[in-house]
Amino acid sequence: MKNIILLFLVILINGKILYAQELIDLNTAIKRAIKNNPDISLIQSNIQIQKLNIQVKKGDLYPTLSLSSGWSKNNTFSKGGVIIQNGIPIFIGDQSRWEDNYFAGLNSQVILYNGFANYESIELERQNEASIKMNLEKLKYDIVINIYAKYFDVLKKEKIVMINEENLINSQEQLKKIKEYVDIGIKRASEIYKQDAQVAQNELELERAKNDLSKAKVDLLASMYENVNKDISVTSSGLDISFNTENLYKIKESYKDADILTNQALENRYDYKLALQEITINEIKLDIAKKNLYFPTISAFGNYNVSGRQISDITNNRVFTFGISLNYSIFQGFKLDVNRQIAEVNVKQKNEEINKLRYQIYSDIKKAIIDLETSYKQVEIIDRNIKAAEQDKILSEENFRIGYGTLLDVQTATIRYNNLLIERINSVYNFYLAKTQIDYLSGKLKY
Numbered sequence: 001m002k003n004i005i006l007l008f009l010v011i012l013i014n015g016k017i018l019y020a021q022e023l024i025d026l027n028t029a030i031k032r033a034i035k036n037n038p039d040i041s042l043i044q045s046n047i048q049i050q051k052l053n054i055q056v057k058k059g060d061l062y063p064t065l066s067l068s069s070g071w072s073k074n075n076t077f078s079k080g081g082v083i084i085q086n087g088i089p090i091f092i093g094d095q096s097r098w099e100d101n102y103f104a105g106l107n108s109q110v111i112l113y114n115g116f117a118n119y120e121s122i123e124l125e126r127q128n129e130a131s132i133k134m135n136l137e138k139l140k141y142d143i144v145i146n147i148y149a150k151y152f153d154v155l156k157k158e159k160i161v162m163i164n165e166e167n168l169i170n171s172q173e174q175l176k177k178i179k180e181y182v183d184i185g186i187k188r189a190s191e192i193y194k195q196d197a198q199v200a201q202n203e204l205e206l207e208r209a210k211n212d213l214s215k216a217k218v219d220l221l222a223s224m225y226e227n228v229n230k231d232i233s234v235t236s237s238g239l240d241i242s243f244n245t246e247n248l249y250k251i252k253e254s255y256k257d258a259d260i261l262t263n264q265a266l267e268n269r270y271d272y273k274l275a276l277q278e279i280t281i282n283e284i285k286l287d288i289a290k291k292n293l294y295f296p297t298i299s300a301f302g303n304y305n306v307s308g309r310q311i312s313d314i315t316n317n318r319v320f321t322f323g324i325s326l327n328y329s330i331f332q333g334f335k336l337d338v339n340r341q342i343a344e345v346n347v348k349q350k351n352e353e354i355n356k357l358r359y360q361i362y363s364d365i366k367k368a369i370i371d372l373e374t375s376y377k378q379v380e381i382i383d384r385n386i387k388a389a390e391q392d393k394i395l396s397e398e399n400f401r402i403g404y405g406t407l408l409d410v411q412t413a414t415i416r417y418n419n420l421l422i423e424r425i426n427s428v429y430n431f432y433l434a435k436t437q438i439d440y441l442s443g444k445l446k447y
Contacts, residue, residue: 036225063110105305115295138270156429268443286343296328375431
């Protein structure tokens with residue numbers, strides 16, 4: 001029996017160790033999200049494929065070499081008949097003859113000149129590789145802002161849980177005081193039931209806050225592509241988060257100039273770099289289309305063939321051929337010219353899209369600055385309300401103690417004060433999320 005109990009304790013201890021709560025900081029969350037994201041692996045695979053495409057295009061610069069061989073059997077049949085030779089009829093019978101033929105050959109060809117379109121094709125594949133790499137960085141950047149939002153949400157809801165825990169403790173202490181007042185006869189017993197109901201309501205609010213925190217952790221783990229059953233806690237260490245209004249004001253003032261932030265975005269944002277890269281790619285495509293349209297293709301070739309009726313005498317008949325060929329397309333149903341026109345339209349479209357993107361970037365940054373200023377104003381107003389609500393709470397508790405006020409006044413003041421504290425937590429984290437959004441939009445977000 002003792003052994004069974006001991007085994008149970010060992011299993012219980014190991015289980016606690018196995019499922020111990022894991023402390024995660026922001027950098028760890030970002031690194032894991034990037035590492036585990038399946039889209040990252042897909043793009044990395046595409047980069048490897050694109051490297052192979054570059055090799056293929058480089059291979060087009062070298063001569064091709066192919067070996068061919070074969071065997072054939074031919075049957076020649078002639079119907080018999082009569083021919084007149086010197087006035088004398090000669091009868092010829094049917095003739096059927098079988099012949100074997102063995103052959104082999106080496107063939108080589110290389111493009112000497114096509115307006116250097118072959119070299120442009122290599123450059124096109126290189127630019128395609130650069131575009132895929134930019135896509136990879138853009139995806140990482142999008143993952144980072146998503147993790148920031150989820151991480152801030154967990155931090156915020158942890159603070160809200162702490163406020164609700166403190167509020168529950170205060171309401172429980174208030175209940176003890178009321179019981180003492182009832183015991184000495186200065187309050188009615190009904191006040192106990194009223195405050196007990198308020199304690200129950202505060203317990204419910206705490207459970208709701210904990211539930212919201214658990215769901216926020218699940219969202220964070222899901223964004224990291226980790227096991228959502230894992231028990232985690234987060235830390236604000238490494239994050240420059242201050243709840244002081246003066247510090248918030250300094251941050252707000254440093255993010256006022258939309259023009260400076262937009263210029264930073266045009267230098268740093270991967271979606272803008274990717275748009276510029278698309279223009280480069282389409283300009284190369286246009287150049288290739290023009291070369292294919294206006295320049296001839298000059299190729300060198302060489303063939304060496306052997307043949308014979310027996311394998312042993314296959315080298316008796318040898319043919320070696322080499323030369324240069326020139327090919328120039330005069331008319332192919334407008335195909336080449338249409339390709340050129342399509343490439344020109346694509347370049348024009350990409351330039352229009354990048355102009356549109358510039359306006360969109362400026363607009364997004366301007367709206368994000370407005371959100372930051374609004375969040376700061378909310379914090380400032382809430383701070384003033386908290387001061388008033390705190391005084392109301394103190395006054396209502398004192399009035400209730402001396403019998404001048406009611407328990408309802410105390411509960412109302414306490415609920416308002418607690419709600420304002422929670423609202424301030426939300427506003428402060430909304431402020432930092434708005435700041436992070438500006439960093440993201442201006443391309444300054446680091447990871």
